[in-house]
Amino acid sequence: EPEVTQTPSHQVTQMGQEVILRCVPISNHLYFYWYRQILGQKVEFLVSFYNNEISEKSEIFDDQFSVERPDGSNFTLKIRSTKLEDSAMYFCASSPRTNTGELFFGEGSRLTVL
């Protein structure tokens, strides 16, 4: 069964460092998302991406964050200068259709900022 894959599964970084989290969405899906879950808190929307551009983003997704689909298969989330409060599980998701909510999530990348 096709699945969303994410790498790395866990990354530890120093505050102020740049981090890139990678995702390979399901191949025939058109809509891509990043969500995050701080330990013990709700899953929160970060950004959605369609047709090579951001279609919606949350207040969390400030100038420190960016997304890219560099080669037609990978979908990346970059955090330019990490802060302690960026420590969270980051989930990539994809869906074949928009606005249905039926998202297929990856296993997540746990980011720990020291």
Add this chain to the structure above:
Amino acid sequence: EDKVVQSPLSLVVHEGDTVTLNCSYEVTNFRSLLWYKQEKKAPTFLFMLTSSGIEKKSGRLSSILDKKELFSILNITATQTGDSAVYLCAVVLQGAQKLVFGQGTRLTINP
């Protein structure tokens, strides 16, 4: 502010019991409500509910939506230890891409 609230936050039952998980919402421009199961990491899709009063069923799991009272329930009958997970409720808004999640219900099934 759009809000999704789940209850209880935590529930421990014995194998074979039936459980009911609750999700209420206060959002602008509701489109649909979804239930996800989160075992270790990735949430996996269970149900999408758009219309009131129509029960969705998958094996021992079922769910229904009440758009007048703004809530949904997820029922699990004859629970098994494999049902132990965090169950997430999320709402999709009209014209929006994002899901608004509740805080989840942690369900533990003891043998």
